[in-house]
Amino acid sequence: MLKTILFWAATIALFAACNQPSTNGTNNENSSTEGTDPQATEVKNYKKPAESVKDKCAAPTNMRELSGGMEKLFYQFTSSNEANLSVFGMANAKLTKKEVVVVVDFIQFKDMNCTGEKVRYGVGARLFLNIKKTQGGIKVTDLPKLAAGVELGRASVTYSIKVIGLTGDKVRAALPNTGDFNVEAYGKVMSAVDKIQMLASDNEEGVVVEPQIIPVSN
16 A cells, blocks of 8 residues: 555656656756756765774764754765765776766764864665666656656666664664665665664664764765
8 A cells, every 4th residue: 555655646746747848948868867956965076084083083972962963865976976986885886977876865963073174973874776767857866756757667776775873683674675766665765764763762672873974075
């Protein structure tokens, strides 16, 4: 039932978007960068502070100390800035001109100033989307429409998900299998994010919380 509701809700929204007239007359039907929203993504360059920063800051050690809030952060990569994927653990990534990788962090975080350098610590879930095609003006940051687009053959997207700053059998069990990012997968991803956020609460038996440094924009 949940899958059906998600599918039809996203499908209706997708068709509504597809029926809107083009504002520039350009047809980028086979480009996965079509419909991207730069306001919903962070800037193109990212950095991860040097390991030596850890010795200069009293890093958060539990969820209560991550007082910056909860946020969904998008990071977008194309062939022009693929080298920056290395800070997300994807070293030597090679993207085609029409290929986009979107990283989505669902995190609870805290920004700190370590001897003049901004450092962000966080805990949560990280979603990787490899987008090889979109059609009909689908924004890569609109996850429900993107998933519906895969169902309708208007997008080609695969995904994987990992955790940040959490370890333990319960955490591993919450992760869904990887594969095509369709409507069912979107439901599983959001369910996994909810479970991971619940498991991140302090004193959850069998779950170790160790906030990690999160990449920030230059």
